[in-house]
Amino acid sequence: MINKLIKRIEELEAPIVVGLDPMLSYVPKHLMDRAYQDKGENLEGATEAIWLYNKGIIDAIYDLVPAVKPQVAMYEQFGIEGMKVYMKTLEYAKMKGLIVIGDVKRGDIGSTSTAYATGHLGKVTIGDKDYRGFDEDFITVNPYLGSDGILPFVDVCKQENKGLFILVKTSNPSSGEFQDQLINGRPLYELVGEKVAQWGELCMGSQYSYIGAVVGATYPEIGKELRKIMPNTFILVPGYGAQGGKAEDLKHYFNKDGLGAIVNSSRGIIAAYKQAKYESYGEAAYADASRQAVLDMKEDLKNAWQHL
Amino acid sequence: MINKLIKRIEELEAPIVVGLDPMLSYVPKHLMDRAYQDKGENLEGATEAIWLYNKGIIDAIYDLVPAVKPQVAMYEQFGIEGMKVYMKTLEYAKMKGLIVIGDVKRGDIGSTSTAYATGHLGKVTIGDKDYRGFDEDFITVNPYLGSDGILPFVDVCKQENKGLFILVKTSNPSSGEFQDQLINGRPLYELVGEKVAQWGELCMGSQYSYIGAVVGATYPEIGKELRKIMPNTFILVPGYGAQGGKAEDLKHYFNKDGLGAIVNSSRGIIAAYKQAKYESYGEAAYADASRQAVLDMKEDLKNAWQHL
Numbered sequence: 001m002i003n004k005l006i007k008r009i010e011e012l013e014a015p016i017v018v019g020l021d022p023m024l025s026y027v028p029k030h031l032m033d034r035a036y037q038d039k040g041e042n043l044e045g046a047t048e049a050i051w052l053y054n055k056g057i058i059d060a061i062y063d064l065v066p067a068v069k070p071q072v073a074m075y076e077q078f079g080i081e082g083m084k085v086y087m088k089t090l091e092y093a094k095m096k097g098l099i100v101i102g103d104v105k106r107g108d109i110g111s112t113s114t115a116y117a118t119g120h121l122g123k124v125t126i127g128d129k130d131y132r133g134f135d136e137d138f139i140t141v142n143p144y145l146g147s148d149g150i151l152p153f154v155d156v157c158k159q160e161n162k163g164l165f166i167l168v169k170t171s172n173p174s175s176g177e178f179q180d181q182l183i184n185g186r187p188l189y190e191l192v193g194e195k196v197a198q199w200g201e202l203c204m205g206s207q208y209s210y211i212g213a214v215v216g217a218t219y220p221e222i223g224k225e226l227r228k229i230m231p232n233t234f235i236l237v238p239g240y241g242a243q244g245g246k247a248e249d250l251k252h253y254f255n256k257d258g259l260g261a262i263v264n265s266s267r268g269i270i271a272a273y274k275q276a277k278y279e280s281y282g283e284a285a286y287a288d289a290s291r292q293a294v295l296d297m298k299e300d301l302k303n304a305w306q307h308l
Numbered sequence: 309m310i311n312k313l314i315k316r317i318e319e320l321e322a323p324i325v326v327g328l329d330p331m332l333s334y335v336p337k338h339l340m341d342r343a344y345q346d347k348g349e350n351l352e353g354a355t356e357a358i359w360l361y362n363k364g365i366i367d368a369i370y371d372l373v374p375a376v377k378p379q380v381a382m383y384e385q386f387g388i389e390g391m392k393v394y395m396k397t398l399e400y401a402k403m404k405g406l407i408v409i410g411d412v413k414r415g416d417i418g419s420t421s422t423a424y425a426t427g428h429l430g431k432v433t434i435g436d437k438d439y440r441g442f443d444e445d446f447i448t449v450n451p452y453l454g455s456d457g458i459l460p461f462v463d464v465c466k467q468e469n470k471g472l473f474i475l476v477k478t479s480n481p482s483s484g485e486f487q488d489q490l491i492n493g494r495p496l497y498e499l500v501g502e503k504v505a506q507w508g509e510l511c512m513g514s515q516y517s518y519i520g521a522v523v524g525a526t527y528p529e530i531g532k533e534l535r536k537i538m539p540n541t542f543i544l545v546p547g548y549g550a551q552g553g554k555a556e557d558l559k560h561y562f563n564k565d566g567l568g569a570i571v572n573s574s575r576g577i578i579a580a581y582k583q584a585k586y587e588s589y590g591e592a593a594y595a596d597a598s599r600q601a602v603l604d605m606k607e608d609l610k611n612a613w614q615h616l
Contacts, residue, residue: 021420024434041435073420077427079441083391107450108413109480112329112381119385126332127349133387142415144452144475146482167452172417174454178500181491188496192486 001137001162002205002212002234005099006259008066014298015254017101017236018061018290019266020054020089021071026271027053028283047081050074053286054089057270058096060287064294067099067137069236069264090136099137101236105167107142109149117156138163140214140236143192150199154211158203163210163234166199168192168226171216171239189222190229197230208234208260215253217245217263224252227260235261241268241297250304263301269293309445309470310513310520310542313407314567316374322606323562325409325544326369326598327574328362328397329379334579335361336591355389358382361594362397365578366404368595372602375407375445377544377572395442407445409544413475415450417457425464446471448522448544451500458507462519466511471518471542474507476500476534479524479547497530498537505538516542516568523561525553525571532560535568543569549576549605558612571609577601 009015024032027049035049058068070093075086090100106116118124119133141153141164153164169179169189179189193213200209209232215223217239227235235253239245240263253261272278272293273286281289317323332340335357343357366376378401383394398408414424426432427441449461449472461472477487477497487497501521508517517540523531525547535543543561547553548571561569580586580601581594589597 023419042437043432043434043439046432046434071416071420071423073414073416073423073427077423077432077441079427079439079443080388080391080395082427082441083388087388105414105416105450106381108379108381109478111331112379115379115381115385119381119387119390124351124354124385126351126354129350131351131387133385133390142413142450142452144450144486145478145480146485146487148480148482170417170453172453172456174456177454177503178452178496179454181489181496181499183489183491188486188489191489195485 001099002208002210005066005234005262006208008099009259009262012064012066014065015259015262015301016065016294016297017067017069017262017264018057018065018269018294019069019071019103019238019264020057020270021074021266022050022053022270023074024049026274028286030284031056043078043081047078047085051085051088054085055092056287057290058093058098060291061269061294062093062096062098064291064298065098067101067262068093069101069103071103071266087134090134101138101140101165102134102136104139105142106139107145107149109145110152113149113152114156117153121153121160121162122156136162138165138212140165140167142167143195147195147199154199154202157210161210163212165212165214165236166192166196168196168213169215169219169222171218171243171245175216190225193226193229197233200230200233204232207257208232212236214238217250217253218243220249220252223249227252227255231255233260237261237263241265247300247304250301254304265297269297309407310516310518313374313542313570314516316407317567317570320372320374322373323567323570323609324373324602324605325375325377325570325572326365326373326577326602327377327379327411327572328365328578329382329574330358330361330578331382332357334582336581336594338592339364351386351389355386355393359393359396362393363400364595365598366401366406368599369577369602370401370404370406372599372606373406375409375570376401377409377411379411379574398442398444409446409448409473410442410444412447413450414447415453415457417453418460421457421460422464425461429461429468429470430464444470446473446520448473448475450475451503455503455507462507462511465518469518471520473520473522473544474500474504476504476521477523477527477530479526479551479553483524498533501534501537505541508538508541512540515565516540520544522546525558526551528557528560531557535560535563539563541568545569545571549573555608555612558609562612573605577605
């Protein structure tokens, strides 16, 4: 799957993943009205509205980017009805040829990690048939519990040729509270980065490992350091755009081969029509605004990744 | 909710939570047969079997313990069908008067943490009605992302009078890889423990905070230290029994008031009938074996918590 991701990045010249993190407040009125009319002004209606919104965005951007990253929390907040729309979004995105990265940030130990890995990347066998739960291509994972927590995920990745992005340095302001603490003079995130590189060796694609890392765009100097510590690790970079990360800072996250990173934008793409820059589209054409925002992001990133 | 938990612990003289972490291999044949006959040998049948199994255990133990802790991964592995049974288990346990601790180990930042908190502890408003997603009383949360990740959960806890158990020191062998690393001579878990105590002050019940901690039974000396660092924090203690934690070690986790900790047992209770000690029950009476295992655990813990 990491090889497929790289191939698509190269074909499309777009190391970009679109974060499908919908909020009800992003959904244009015409879709809210249609959903409430069809399903009622209730949980089913609200989650239908989110589905229609996602579908519009996927239809507008599927030929421009290799991957989408739905944030499961945005669906989980609606309980079972929300999880159904998470699933429907994953299925539709895959059907359109997109790679799906489930931003689930799961993490536990032993048989519990195996169960998460099974539900999101693997399969259960019942009688003589296999069944797949959510069936993402990649998921994000939290490393706080150590190797016992990560290796069961790695085992399932090996069986399924799927991958992980493990949190190393997150993009938020308080990420340093624990992640930046110095251990023998070196920050915790470096220690985690080293472990990610080691775990990654257990599960290599042709150039890069199936086991990737999350490093926020908001800390470019740290990105530079971690790029060296994890030479064969693909980095998922959140924090571009809305969170303040700039394209010129992103060059540190790429290797000299022009690869090694994929940059996420969520709100900046999916709610583009709410920005002054794209407001001329109007909310009815929200998906066209998202398409234009992807094209603009591609252009913006070009300096960062093509001319290393 | 922390006050209610403490009241029930005192009434039942049982600082015990039963972990509902079902595996298909635990489900007795008569329940598997019934479920497959009713729903087919497929995902629906397998998750029905887990539901019947859970229901039997809840019916057998609800009058002995204050709380149950379903591990969501064990349900999530079956996708949407599994999540439905997670939900059904939560609802049934609450109906029987049990407090439910969702072992979900979620954690993200900002609006994403808010979304998780909404789905598990809070509500969404659609039109003029409120809807609740999974609606647990407490959930477990991962602290790796720092305050930005935790405070949105704390806000929802305040609104809803619900609570958290934040991972501080987990019970697994490799938990030390990151959690034990020394920062200015002190392990990371102490730093996390201090933060948990601070976050806890934002959301106090009468004696203890709504914001609790997870500290594994397998590291009693660490439990002793963390007990001092977090005097008003309730500690959820995994790792008793099957993972090797012993009752005599648990006294360190309690305060002099005989409170301050609740000890989890999962496999040791729910799959008791598979142990030599309880095999005379046979698999048909698996729930009776679970009831006896709870009574035995209560007795075993008495020395730890009643005579401090």
